[in-house]
Amino acid sequence: MIHYIIQTIAFQLVFLIIYDVFLKKETFFNWNRIYLLSTALLSLILPFVKVDSFKNVVSQNYIVSFPKLAFETQTPIVLDEVVLQGVNTSYDMLWYISAILILGCALALLYFLYRIISIVTLIYKNPKTKQKHIRIVQMLNSSAAFSFFNYVFLGEKIDAQNRESILKHELVHINQKHTLDLLFFELLRIVFWFNPFVYMYQNRTSDLHEFIADSKAVKHNKKQYYENLLSQVFDTKAVSFINPFFKQSLIKKRIIMLQKSKSKQYQLLKYALLIPMVLGMLVYSSCSDESNHVKKQDELNLSQYSYSLKKGEELVGAKKEIHNNYEAFLKNNPEYVAWAQISSDESEITYSVHSKLEEIPEGLTRTEVSSSNGSYLMYTNLHNSNNGRPESGELLNKIDAVKEQIEVQGNISDKEEKGIELLFDMLTLDAESVNQKLIEDVQNFNNAKNKSELHQRISDLFLAVQEQGDMSVEEELSLKTLLTLVSKAGLNSSFYEEVKDRIEIPFAIIDKVPEFPNSKTFASxxxxxxxxxxxxxxxxxxxxxxxxxxxxxxxxxxxxxxxxxxxxxxxxxxxxxxxxxxxxxxxxxxxxxxxxxxxxxxxxxxxxxxxxxxxxxxxxx
Missing domain, CATH: 3.30.1150 (Fusion Protein Consisting Of Minor Coat Protein, Glycine Rich Linker, Tola, And A His Tag; Chain: A; Domain 2)
Incomplete structure (x- = not known):
């Protein structure tokens, strides 16, 4: 609710600024009337309009289509939502704000009804005459003049010479149904009693009504009309939804507008400003719904997990505490990843937490940080400084690259499957024996032309293994996990027992799902x-x-x-x-x-x- 109110007020502010700067001084009165009514209505509707094509979407480069074989926790079994009921007997700030808003609406409604009753009382207490489709109410002991729907209220003190021009003026209000405009804003004032821009909208619309009526009525006797405006006693009561003929604060503006030359037709192009304004507001409202708002707040709070370390600095004290919170957050929130960025002079490294959907800066490579109580993904820009050998974590990145490509394309060609088989043979080969045929097959695989993306990534993995030599325990287990999922041997491979704790099978392909103990047998x-x-x-x-x-x-x-x-x-x-x-x-x-x-x-x-x-x-x- 608060978010909707803020958007509405912001949109009305922008619309009013455009009106005051570009349109207010033009003599396109009816166009201005349409502008004020339509933008007031648009400001209420636009926050609800969500255009999917305007939303910030993740680049297709970062969107993958998952194959039937999935890895890790990317395709868990999604259980039905558990709905819990709770009761909070205390009141929070939102309750008090809501109560104040409702109380304000109630008071504004009562004030509106009081003024309606005042108008109705005037109708019944004063003599009335009927002319065609209007009723003229003669107010005793008054020189005021105004209209309300089909009623024209004229003070008995207005002389007969002025009554005719005033009546023509008020007839314009009646024929163009100006009262409906003002009642529309009156209803907005009841609901949005706290919003100053609603009052500004109503005042500007009321001014326009007078300009429109003046422009029609002055054609009959311009001199007499000016004299009426300048000579009357201005004692009309301040009622916001009537059209008063005599309003002291408005007389000067009306005379200026009567003397103003008509605006040129090309000035109508100014109303085209409404198009980019509305489009911009649509983009904003489409991208700033409540859920997105919450997400942005969450992302702002991620700064509490950021810290920097100078070269040689020990991780102690406050930074140690931030680091512990940083790792705990990442391990418990798989939709977030870490960035570790080294400065250009390699004097400092900065650690930060980001959403997986956030675009990753160029030069960062993916690695997995594991420990006994969990793991998380990190993107780093570590430089190669090991005399040509791959850095720590680079081999894991190559393994992940192969895994990701298989996920993207969803199937494996014969040539690519040959590479998987060679990786499997390489892992199962006795470390002390030399298999010349395997070496030749790997070389032929690496030297092949017109490689597919997966073929190239498997070749890169072979080269990384060759350059590094011995693999660490983590690297070997990661490769064995990959091959268990994609090789022909699969779960029957010789090293399944080593990696069974690391392998997760999604519901889409699993033969038999887990069950509660002592469950009965099911048909499907x-x-x-x-x-x-x-x-x-x-x-x-x-x-x-x-x-x-x-x-x-x-x-x-x-x-x-x-x-x-x-x-x-x-x-x-x-x-x-x-x-x-x-x-x-x-x-x-x-x-x-x-x-x-x-x-x-x-x-x-x-x-x-x-x-x-x-x-x-x-x-x-």
Missing amino acids: QEESKVFFNNKLNMFVGQNFNTELANTLKLSGVQKISVFFKIGHDGQIKDIKARASHPELEAEAIRVVSMLPTMVPGEQNGKQVTVPYYLPIKFEVK
Whole structure:
């Protein structure tokens, strides 16, 4: 709501600035009337308009289409959303703001009704006459003149000579239904009583009504009309939704406009300014909805995880604490990655956290940082300073590059499959033996012409292995994990046991999904999934501490995203959660960790790890 109000006020400010600077002094009164009415309405509608093509989208270079074989946690089984109900008996600031807004609307409505009653009272208490489609109300002991719908109110003190020109003026208001314009802004004043621009819109529209009526009525007797404007006693009551003939603050403007030469037709081009303004507002409203707003706030808070280290500086004190928070955040939030950027003179390195969707600067290469309690992705610009040998992490990048390319293209050609087989043979080769045929086959593979992208990446991997020599334990396990998923041997490979803890099989291809212990036999995977969903939903609902709504003074809908895995041994592991409050994350992790040991999933007769994503919606009343 607050975001909508801010957008509405901002749009009205821009529209009014354009009007005052470019259009206000022109004599295109009816065009100006249309401009004010249409832009006031547009300012209310545009915040709701979301044009998908205007949204900031990720470049297609960073969007991949996942094949049936997926890796790690990119395609977890998405469980049905768990809906929790909670009650918060305390009041927050938003409640007080809402109460003030509603109270202001109520008072504005009462004031509007009071003025309507005042007009109706004038109609019934004063003598009336009818002329064609209008009714003339003669106000006793008054020199005021104004109109309201089909009623013209004329003070009895106005002499007969002036009544005719005033009546012609008021007839223009009636015929062009100016009262509807003013009532439209009056309704806006009730809802947006706190918005000064609504009052400015109404004042400018009221002025235009007088200019329009003057331009029509002055044609009959210009001299007499000027005398009427200059000689009357200005005692009209200040009612914002009537069209008063005598209004002291407006007389000077009306005389100036009556004497002003008509604007040239080419000046109409100024109204074309509305087109880029509306387009710009559409782009803004399309890209700044509530959800995006929250995301931007989250991204702004990422600065708390940034720090820099000088060359040779030890990681101690406050920087050590930031580093610990930085690693904990990355391990629990897989949608974010780290950037490690070395300065050009290599005197300092800066660490920061960024969304995966953010464009990665040129020169940064991907690597995985692993430890006993989790891992995360990092992009670095480490320079090659090992006398021609690949740097630490470069071989892992080559392995990841092969894996990513397979994900992108979704299939493997015969030539590319040959490269995978050679990698497999290389890993299974006895370290002490020399296989001349394997060496020749690898050389022929690397020297082939017209290589595909995957062929080239496999060749780069062979060269990196050759240059580096021995692989580290992490590099060897990473390559074995890749080959277990894409080689013909697959889960039946000789090194499956070494990497089974690292392999995760998504729902799309798994033979048998995990199950709760003692579950009955199901006819299909889908039935098994539905049963699993329902039982997990019930488990979370029974064990989640909904009293946190009161403790944390929550309101509205709280979204909690939970990622976890059911290991090849049926154990629940690698639980990660993301929510607006750390306490909600901790509670979600606590509840999921209470799940019993499951019957593990199976693929090709092997028990495997299966990743899951569990969305929780915590509705707080």
